[in-house]
Amino acid sequence: MSDDRKTGTPKDSHYARLRRAHRRTEGRADEGERPAVKPRPRPGQHQAAPAPEGQVRLYGLHTVRAALDNPARRIGRMLATRNALSRLGIEEPSTLPFPVEIVEPRDIDRILGPEAVHQGAMIETAPLKPKRLSALTDTPLILVLDQVTDPHNVGAILRSGVAFGAGALVTTSRHSPAETGVLAKAASGALEHIDLIEVRNLAEALEELHAAGFETIGLDSEGPAELEATFAGGRIALVLGAEGKGLRQKTRATVTALARLDMPGAIRSLNVSNAAAIALYAARRHLAAGGK
Template sequence: MTDHPKSHTPKDSHYARLRRAHRDQAAGGPAAPSARPPKPQHAGRPAPADRVRLYGIHTVQAALANPRRRFMQIYVTRNALNRLELDENAAPCPIEIVEPRFLDQELGSDAVHQGVLLETAPLNPARLGDLGETDLVLVLDQVTDPHNVGAILRSAVAFGAGAVVTTSRHSPQESGVLAKSASGALELIAYVQVTNLADALGELKDRGYRTIGLDSAGADELEPALDGGKLALVLGSEGKGLRQKTRETVDVLARLEVPGAIRSLNVSNAAAVSLYAARRHLKG
């Protein structure tokens, strides 16, 4: 009796193609084609010079609730408009209903826009003189990543800080990436940018703040260094930490005691931990 040849399934053909491609490559022939080509990236279009583009449901909701904002235009999908619970006839600026692909083209393929883009004027710059009676301030010494700064803004609001102070150079300006990472916090806290950080630390001292630089080589642990009724926590950049001038200017250098195998934290995580400790001290 003659055996019938086995039928070739698509799976069999797939593995046969892989084997042939492997043999071709080993013999110097063409390499096996990639199973999935890389997804093309699109950077989006730049915002007009007088506008900031904010995106994401929560970010846009927080901005629309901020009376300090001046709005120009909302681009939104019908579904996102329903999620925003925004009345088209009572909106603070013109609304245009668009398709998601329009927002992809405007913002780029990496932006998680959730179907909404708000064009608004930048917030008026905050100043140290606007701090009022807040007892807790966070100071960033050239932290450059907008994702980190956005996460720090969110933690600062959560722990009741009155301001985040940064340098006007080597720090992120107001942007959609910063606002999205802050998840609404940019609308709720003073984001102060100063020309000279050492002068700003001196002004904070004159206002009664104890300035504490976070440094892994600090002589004291953070908790014992927390003293007085007004605190300014100072954190350095992602790579280099505090600059020498900043280290010389703060009242004390303190470290977060990290007992694990990893001896340092991301700057946004270090900010959250130190804010928690500072708030407990101030409440106590």
């Protein structure tokens, strides 16, 4: 239905008027804003330019604002529209300790490519340096990911983790996504509010968590007990595997317990980020009740 004449729809019908109105407004946005749905790049269409060596590009208002507020961030430069600067609460860009270029949205489009929903703000920054497990703070709740590689899922898990007060996200140094604009955008600022910990051997890390008083609970759709009935004690590490393959066998054999989310419907599994959010909610309720 690309042409009203081909479909036989009368030119002045209500349907035709709606289509003409949509074509007039499609892609229109205030300065610094991006349409909710962006087109897929066509063959030969401009793609994202590589970031400078040792730098990542973060974009979006929530992501950039959180990065600006994080003293651990080493920002190289910022590109922003006047509207985005206003929404970020930046009245005098010259007072920032790094160069700021005031640009048009299309200038950021040329750098990030056509699919990045940047809202008129982008920074180039050194990635955050992950910590060692020995640097884990005295937090009662953490997340452990067993080779979850999709940056959208990891970003969403970070966002839920921060929302429910998890103190750290533990991942393996291999088979986990690097810090990217996609991951940071999905996290919506959460990347700046949680400790990132990398380990080389996940099974050994789980044993260290046991020694530190954590109950490690692996989420498994075929787990022998419901999650809520599995909680014990005042320190919980929720362990989640990648979609499809789930937890690796060594991980399954090492965790304190395997547990399932009670799902009475026809679908018996969830996207890993959705499962993480539900498990975090249940764990937080257990801890709020005294961890008994």
